[in-house]
């Protein structure tokens with residue numbers, strides 16, 4: 001397959017070192033991995049995705065304990081455009097809804113107090129994380145000219161960095177020019193490289209003060225779902241992260257029948273972990289005093305089944321704490337994108353961050369004419385300030401984060417309507433820039449390379 005002519009004029013470049021399409025192997029088939037693979041495919045390269053889980057096309061996108069609404073806006077939408085992924089095509093047969101904006105629902109009456117459409121008539125996409133994955137996989141089926149192979153239910157068991165080959169648990173083996181670690185928060189790929197590269201420091205994140213813990217909540221009673229209009233993300237009784245967020249999301253069962261219902265997250269406690277037991281106690285108290293009933297208006301509760309309300313009490317708590325930051329975004333011929341680079345992303349930015357990183361990697365390679373060796377180093381220099389800003393924004397404790405965002409945005413005249421930085425692309429970009437300029441970044445810089453054995457042991461200790 002001939003390469004598509006990219007933004008840079010390849011003919012005029014004297015440093016073309018890779019005239020053939022790149023062989024890109026992506027480990028992890030989440031939003032970051034699939035967007036990267038499709039992006040490279042759309043630019044004329046050959047990508048293979050290795051994903052340990054089954055495809056949502058086989059198991060559906062319904063996970064009562066994990067499904068929550070995610071929206072693609074601002075940087076995420078810009079990333080799709082940069083990756084030449086047509087948004088309407090991605091929505092396919094309804095795997096994602098058009099996202100129109102945020103709405104404030106009165107916590108007592110369930111009435112819609114205010115609607116905040118995305119500015120300038122813009123729209124985004126909304127669904128669950130697995131709806132996003134399903135949409136990408138479906139998009140690929142319709143794109144015979146996009147050379148991407150998906151391999152599910154397998155993992156890499158051997159990296160041969162000399163021969164640039166990976167071998168998988170099912171015996172599949174493939175060479176690569178560029179490896180992409182997109183295998184999420186605990187990235188085994190990043191761990192493999194961190195063990196061998198003293199300049200790749202992986203720092204575990206400490207829990208954040210004021211971290212929100214939440215449970216997912218499902219609204220299954222179709223005839224009562226009119227309270228939620230398609231395409232809106234509802235803050236119930238106040239803004240997130242301290243209040244519930246719900247939306248009507250597509251959701252598909254294992255036969256890919258649309259079960260379209262409402263899903264949301266209900267914050268259970270925003271206090272430090274030692275108060276968790278009392279939050280559980282609260283959930284298990286009499287129903288009229290329960291947290292669920294106190295957080296959701298009757299109109300919404302009526303759209304849930306009795307079984308769901310009961311199972312909410314014993315449902316596992318989730319939280320977005322923990323995660324890692326890496327001192328650089330590549331090692332050897334491997335790049336890290338999405339949660340494998342920085343996790344967690346700031347609230348509500350996980351999928352956007354994943355797509356943004358994918359677009360930055362693919363478009364950078366388009367511009368540097370596929371020179372993997374130097375391309376990764378340059379991409380790292382270009383991308384790192386953004387990753388640091390994402391890390392900062394998610395690292396600060398929530399009240400500080402919101403306040404800092406407000407203060408910082410005021411400095412650039414952004415942020416007129418409230419404390420949510422994701423509502424406009426400009427606002428988020430301004431905030432990112434401001435946070436970098438103000439030096440609010442808390443990621444340790446890698447020390448210069450040392451060769452002494454004791455020093456190496458120190459570094460490995462740091463990498464944890």
Ligand SMILES: Cc1cc2nc3c(=O)[nH]c(=O)nc-3n(C[C@H](O)[C@H](O)[C@H](O)COP(=O)(O)OP(=O)(O)OC[C@H]3O[C@@H](n4cnc5c(N)ncnc54)[C@H](O)[C@@H]3O)c2cc1C
Pocket residue numbers: 027028029030031032033050051052053068069070071072129154155156182183184185187188189214265319320337338339340345347348349350351352353354
């Ligand atoms: C409560 C909550 C609300 C959120 N809301 C939003 C929101 O509103 N908007 C938003 O944009 N984001 C949101 N997010 C974040 C978002 O879901 C994630 O950050 C995002 O999915 C990260 O994408 P990723 O592809 O980097 O990683 P992942 O989605 O974690 O994908 C990594 C993939 O790698 C696979 N994998 C792991 N190990 C291996 C291996 N050894 N071999 C092969 N495959 C492997 C995994 O199975 C997985 O499929 C939210 C998150 C939470 C917790």
